[in-house]
Amino acid sequence: MGLAGRLGLVFVSVVLVGACSVVLATQGAPFKDVDLLQQGTKRTEILEEFGLPLRTKRVDDGGRFDYYRVRQGSPAAVRLGRAAGYAMANLLTFGAWELVGSDVERQFAVSDAIDVRITYRQATGGKSDSISEIHIRDAESGAWIPIDEAMKKTAPQNNPQPSSTK
Numbered sequence: 001m002g003l004a005g006r007l008g009l010v011f012v013s014v015v016l017v018g019a020c021s022v023v024l025a026t027q028g029a030p031f032k033d034v035d036l037l038q039q040g041t042k043r044t045e046i047l048e049e050f051g052l053p054l055r056t057k058r059v060d061d062g063g064r065f066d067y068y069r070v071r072q073g074s075p076a077a078v079r080l081g082r083a084a085g086y087a088m089a090n091l092l093t094f095g096a097w098e099l100v101g102s103d104v105e106r107q108f109a110v111s112d113a114i115d116v117r118i119t120y121r122q123a124t125g126g127k128s129d130s131i132s133e134i135h136i137r138d139a140e141s142g143a144w145i146p147i148d149e150a151m152k153k154t155a156p157q158n159n160p161q162p163s164s165t166k
């Protein structure tokens with residue numbers, strides 16, 4: 001095998017073996033439609049989007065609590081776009097992209113999990129089928145707080161600075 005053949009083999013090996021960032025990009029956490037977390041949403045819709053809860057607790061009034069740990073991911077199109085970009089970067093840099101690419105993709109994969117407690121109250125007919133309350137566990141205190149309060153805490157504050165007059 002000549003020098004060109006050996007270089008070609010090295011190139012293919014580096015690209016195929018070093019394509020870790022491409023694989024990581026396709027295996028990221030799926031996107032969750034958190035807009036469903038509102039009063040009145042049916043439990044079946046929550047189950048379809050978030051899967052089975054980590055735990056379910058029945059309450060005396062016939063309702064239930066479902067506990068979830070939600071980790072927000074990227075939509076499939078975004079994940080596939082990143083994977084395609086990484087594959088192209090691998091080809092254009094003869095695999096050198098992998099020296100930083102896997103670490104870059106791991107940063108995308110890191111997202112904080114949010115603990116969510118969904119309360120379903122007993123509806124007519126004895127079924128607890130739609131959301132009546134949503135609480136999120138506060139990371140600092142560990143207390144369950146209503147989702148509206150949690151959103152206010154994380155929303156950027158609109159504090160306009162007084163304009164200076166000259």
